[in-house]
Amino acid sequence: MSATSQAAQRFIDRVHSREVVLGIVGLGYVGIPLALASLRRGIRVVGFDIDQPRVDQINAGKETIKHIPMELIVEGLKTGRFEATTDFDRLAEPDALLICVPTPLSRHREPDLSFVRQTTEAIARRLRPGQLIVLESTTYPGTTDELMRPILETATGLKSGQDFFLAYSPEREDPGNGEFGTSDIPKVVGGDGPDALAMADALYAALVVKTVPVSSTATAEAVKLTENIFRAVNIALVNELKQVYAAMGIDIWEVIDAAKTKPFGYMPFYPGPGLGGHCIPIDPFYLTWKAREFDVTTRFIELAGQINTDMPYRVVERLAELVDTQLGRGFSGARILVLGIAYKKNIEDMRESPALKLIELIETRGASAAYHDPHIPEIRPTRKHGGLTARKSQALSAETLAAFDAVLIATDHDDVDYGLVARHAKLVVDTRNACARHGLAAKTIFKA
Incomplete structure (x- = not known):
């Protein structure tokens, strides 16, 4: 077994034993439900957000989104299984980082990936070998490979698929839907290489009812667009x-x-x-x-x-x-x-x-x-x-x-x-x- 495969297997083993630590960047309509799904499965979560009042509200166990119950968050705060922070120097702590930040349109109806770029740059300054980075934000096919990977590799000298692992899994949240919550919805997963795919697939398999692995990050990005264009x-x-x-x-x-x-x-x-x-x-x-x-x-x-x-x-x-x-x-x-x-x-x-x-x-x-x-x-x-x-x-x-x-x-x-x-x-x-x-x-x- 190669060194890379050993790193991937260590991560997968940590998922199975629930020792893995999950970082979620962006504590909004996607990030909070993901945190709840993770806590429900016994996985420790560190939540990151740039909004200090929101972080303070979450750490106080107060409701930030009306239709999302806070009981598990409150329990996680008490047991140390969950915390929210604005301290991005702590991005090196989690084994996996899930990016759930906005991807709006500019005034000229062009993609505004400034939040994705800034988050990726923040991660690059703290990236450590063995980490899995997953983008969940909706975007055009090629973003993970063409935007994120160069930032992470250039800033650190580390290589995707060898030193760290990069994947894309589109969020499928439907706010207010009482029938299908985060854990009930199959998760599409695409990785930058087989080890990244295996790691992301193992992580999401621990959180949701079913995973749907696809051949590349670009394919996974296209799946999300296709669903909403339809x-x-x-x-x-x-x-x-x-x-x-x-x-x-x-x-x-x-x-x-x-x-x-x-x-x-x-x-x-x-x-x-x-x-x-x-x-x-x-x-x-x-x-x-x-x-x-x-x-x-x-x-x-x-x-x-x-x-x-x-x-x-x-x-x-x-x-x-x-x-x-x-x-x-x-x-x-x-x-x-x-x-x-x-x-x-x-x-x-x-x-x-x-x-x-x-x-x-x-x-x-x-x-x-x-x-x-x-x-x-x-x-x-x-x-x-x-x-x-x-x-x-x-x-x-x-x-x-x-x-x-x-x-x-x-x-x-x-x-x-x-x-x-x-x-x-x-x-x-x-x-x-x-x-x-x-x-x-x-x-x-x-x-x-």
Whole structure:
């Protein structure tokens, strides 16, 4: 057995004996669930984050993300099996480092890998022989091999696959999903060489129900993009069908409900006011950007992106039309209550939420906008919508509803009294079919 294989086997043995120490860089919607999965399997975790208040909150055992329980974190803090830190000098301590940092788009819709680059550089300054480094952040095929490996090798003189080990395993988190948690979702794993693959596969096999090894890190990176491009394209399709069927007087929601009774050859996707979250609005553009390097045009993906990006504009156009035709007043000066500011129901995550764009478009047209969201009491700072920061959620009451000219349902949280909305709002414009799903029908309710 070669020296490299011996190093890999030592790591695998430490995983099996639960002696391995896991470092997670980025304690957000991906990092915290990974930490919980690891603690649940008896693996010690050191969490790294640059946000000192967040680290302090976690180390105090306080909730940082509403839908994620903190009991295991609290127990880990007490037993010494878990701790969070901003001290990146400790990156040499763990046997494996999982990178779970944001990969947003730049202002020009190009990949912004600054967080991945900075994290990799921080690791390179402390990298020790035998460590496994795994990127989980969504990115274009080639990032692990073309960006991370040169940084790690050049800074240290160590060689990937020989002195340290590099892998990619895309996160598959679905915030708020009560059926599938981190440990219930199969994990795709690609390694830079056979030993890196074996090590990463062993680590994730200890955490999740099943691993899916693939031939390379680039393949694993492509898997993640394919999953979310598939969703983006199909959502664009139903968003376009909604416009076509609405012109024909056909309800797209009724069509989808009937179509999904077919037990094969069809998968339901649903229209909405635009795409939100960290994945679907962003991931397709990572591939379109990378494809240009190979002189390939991704026309289908770009068209889907155009349709989805256009949805908030179509929704506000429909809203303005209904304010005019149903209330007999101009849109300028109208008061609009946006119901739901999170990008999906039942969570407090507002990353890339179309509701933020809707508010801006409403106010650009001369109306005023407020919002109600039971999960988001105040709008936090965002990269794109800084002008909305610190706005506060309005209480939902008969008096509040009566004071607005229209209610625009942008996010269909379950814990909203839609009956109250239907009874007291002058006009309801529903982008999520929420009212119909709650059995509400009234002359003041319209779909958009």
